Amino acid sequence: MIITVVGLGVIGGSYVQAMHGLGYDVYGVDCNEETLALAKKQGYIKEGYVDGHDIIAKSDMTIICLYPSLVLDFIKNHTFKKGSIVTDVVGIKSYFLQEALSIIDKDVEYISGHPMAGREKKGYAYASKEVFYHANYIVIEHPQNDKTKIAYMCDFVSKLGFKSVKIMSPYAHDEIISFTSQLPHTIAVALMNSDDEKYETGKYIGDSFRDLTRIANINADLWAELFLNNRDYLLASMQRFEKEFDQLKLALINQDEQALKTMFEKSSQRREKLEK
Amino acid sequence: MIITVVGLGVIGGSYVQAMHGLGYDVYGVDCNEETLALAKKQGYIKEGYVDGHDIIAKSDMTIICLYPSLVLDFIKNHTFKKGSIVTDVVGIKSYFLQEALSIIDKDVEYISGHPMAGREKKGYAYASKEVFYHANYIVIEHPQNDKTKIAYMCDFVSKLGFKSVKIMSPYAHDEIISFTSQLPHTIAVALMNSDDEKYETGKYIGDSFRDLTRIANINADLWAELFLNNRDYLLASMQRFEKEFDQLKLALINQDEQALKTMFEKSSQRREKLEK
Structure with missing residues (x-):
C-alpha cells in the first residue's frame, strides 16, 4: 500500500515517522528538498518529491498536512488515484469540508481528520512519533463517506499510536473544538x-503562567483563518467562559468565600475526571 | 549552621533535598512520623521532630512551609533563636506579613519569601530539588529588615538552584502575583x-486544554484565602484580562481579520521574550 504525506512539517x-515499520510504502512531498533528503536518509520515506503529481496519482492514501487554504489549492491541482483515501489535518471542518468536497474528484474517498497533537515549534526538526502518543484523533464523517473506509481510517490512526479515536460530524467537531482548542487560544x-x-x-x-501562555505564541x-471560519461556535464558547469568569469576580467582590470554594471544588472534580 | 524546615510537603x-550536600545541619518538623523517618533514611535530615520546640530554639534559620494561617499559628506558638532568620513560602504577602510581624519576637529576622515553584500533587512523595531549577524566587523586604540578612537570604536561595532571585516590597509582590499567579488560576x-x-x-x-486547566484542580x-486577602489587586488584574478578551471578541464579531492578527502578533512577541 502506497501512502504519501504532503508537507513534512x-x-x-x-506521520511518516509513526508509519515506520508498519509495512506501508511511504513517500513524501514537500517544497524543501533538504527535508525530503533527511527523511529519506532516516529511512522514513522511500522517496521524496517536490512535484508530487506522479506519486499522488499512484497513492492509496494521501495525507495532506498543509494549512487549510493550501490543502484546497493542492486538491484542486492534483489528480488522485480512483478509490483512494485522501485526508487532511485541518483544525476546523464544516466550512473547510464543504469547499474540499466541491472540488475533489467524486471517485475519491475524502475523509477529513483532526490529530489533536502539535507543538509550539514548527518544522520537520520537531517531528516525532511521540507527538501522537496519548493524543486524541477525530475522524470526520460526512454523508457521502463509505462506512468501511471510515472504519479503515479509524484502524489506521489507532496503529499510529493515538490514544483515542472518535468519529464525528463536521458540525459537532467544530462545536467541541471551539471550546477545547480555540477558546484556550483566545484566553x-x-x-x-x-x-x-x-x-x-x-x-x-x-x-x-508559563502553561497558560505557551500557546499565546x-x-x-x-x-485568524481558523477563528473566522468558526466564528459562531467560538463566540458561544467565549460567552460561556465569560459567564463563569464573571461569577468568580462577583464572589470576590462580595467576599463570598463559600461561593469561591464551591467553584474551586467543581473545577477540581472536573479536572480530575477529565481524562479518566 | 542549623536549618530547620517545618512541613515536609x-x-x-x-527544600531539604535541595540543601543536601551544601554543608548545613538540616532538621525537619512534620506531623507525619513516616515522612520524617523517610527523609532521615534518605539522608536529607539529621533528625525529624513532631514537636519542634527544642530544635526551633536552636535553629539559625527556620523555613516554615505551611499554609498561611498555620504559619501564623506556628510563629505564635514557638520561640525562635535570637537573631535567627525565619522565612515562609506563603503566596501573598501584604496582609500576611503584617500579621506575622505583629506576633513574632522583635529580635528575630523575619524574611518572607516566595519560591515560585510547585506541583499539582501534594506531599513529600512529589518533592524533589528539581522543582526549584529554572524557577523564580522572590525575597520580600520590609522596612525593619537588616540589609545584610536580606543579601544572605538571596545568596542562600540561589545556592538551592533558583534561576532568578528578586527583592520586592510586599505590596509590589502582591500586585505582580495577582497577575502572574492568581489570574491564571481564576482563568x-x-x-x-x-x-x-x-x-x-x-x-x-x-x-x-490540558495546559490551561491543569491548575483548575x-x-x-x-x-480562597489567597484570593480574598489580595482582592483588590486580583480584581484589577481580572479586569485587565477581560478588556483584552473583549477586544478579541469584538474583532471576531466584526470579522476584523487584521485586528485579530495584530493581537496574535503582539501576544507571540511578548511570549517569545517572556523569559529571555
Whole structure:
C-alpha cells in the first residue's frame, strides 16, 4: 500500500515517522528538498518529491498536512488515484469540508481528520512519533463517506499510536473544538496581552503562567483563518467562559468565600475526571 | 549552621533535598512520623521532630512551609533563636506579613519569601530539588529588615538552584502575583467550569486544554484565602484580562481579520521574550 504525506512539517513529519515499520510504502512531498533528503536518509520515506503529481496519482492514501487554504489549492491541482483515501489535518471542518468536497474528484474517498497533537515549534526538526502518543484523533464523517473506509481510517490512526479515536460530524467537531482548542487560544492571547509590563514579568512567573501562555505564541495567519471560519461556535464558547469568569469576580467582590470554594471544588472534580 | 524546615510537603521536602550536600545541619518538623523517618533514611535530615520546640530554639534559620494561617499559628506558638532568620513560602504577602510581624519576637529576622515553584500533587512523595531549577524566587523586604540578612537570604536561595532571585516590597509582590499567579488560576477554574458537558470532553482535547486547566484542580481552602486577602489587586488584574478578551471578541464579531492578527502578533512577541 502506497501512502504519501504532503508537507513534512511537525505533523506531516510525525506521520511518516509513526508509519515506520508498519509495512506501508511511504513517500513524501514537500517544497524543501533538504527535508525530503533527511527523511529519506532516516529511512522514513522511500522517496521524496517536490512535484508530487506522479506519486499522488499512484497513492492509496494521501495525507495532506498543509494549512487549510493550501490543502484546497493542492486538491484542486492534483489528480488522485480512483478509490483512494485522501485526508487532511485541518483544525476546523464544516466550512473547510464543504469547499474540499466541491472540488475533489467524486471517485475519491475524502475523509477529513483532526490529530489533536502539535507543538509550539514548527518544522520537520520537531517531528516525532511521540507527538501522537496519548493524543486524541477525530475522524470526520460526512454523508457521502463509505462506512468501511471510515472504519479503515479509524484502524489506521489507532496503529499510529493515538490514544483515542472518535468519529464525528463536521458540525459537532467544530462545536467541541471551539471550546477545547480555540477558546484556550483566545484566553492565552488575552492573558499575554493584558500584561501592563509594570514589572519584568518573566522574573515573577511560575509554571501556571508559563502553561497558560505557551500557546499565546500563535501563527497569526492560520489562527485568524481558523477563528473566522468558526466564528459562531467560538463566540458561544467565549460567552460561556465569560459567564463563569464573571461569577468568580462577583464572589470576590462580595467576599463570598463559600461561593469561591464551591467553584474551586467543581473545577477540581472536573479536572480530575477529565481524562479518566 | 542549623536549618530547620517545618512541613515536609512538596515544597518543604524539596527544600531539604535541595540543601543536601551544601554543608548545613538540616532538621525537619512534620506531623507525619513516616515522612520524617523517610527523609532521615534518605539522608536529607539529621533528625525529624513532631514537636519542634527544642530544635526551633536552636535553629539559625527556620523555613516554615505551611499554609498561611498555620504559619501564623506556628510563629505564635514557638520561640525562635535570637537573631535567627525565619522565612515562609506563603503566596501573598501584604496582609500576611503584617500579621506575622505583629506576633513574632522583635529580635528575630523575619524574611518572607516566595519560591515560585510547585506541583499539582501534594506531599513529600512529589518533592524533589528539581522543582526549584529554572524557577523564580522572590525575597520580600520590609522596612525593619537588616540589609545584610536580606543579601544572605538571596545568596542562600540561589545556592538551592533558583534561576532568578528578586527583592520586592510586599505590596509590589502582591500586585505582580495577582497577575502572574492568581489570574491564571481564576482563568483555569472558569475555563473548566464553562464546559457544558455536551460531549465527552476528555476525548476531544489537545495539550492546549490540558495546559490551561491543569491548575483548575485547586486546593479550595488555600486559594480562597489567597484570593480574598489580595482582592483588590486580583480584581484589577481580572479586569485587565477581560478588556483584552473583549477586544478579541469584538474583532471576531466584526470579522476584523487584521485586528485579530495584530493581537496574535503582539501576544507571540511578548511570549517569545517572556523569559529571555
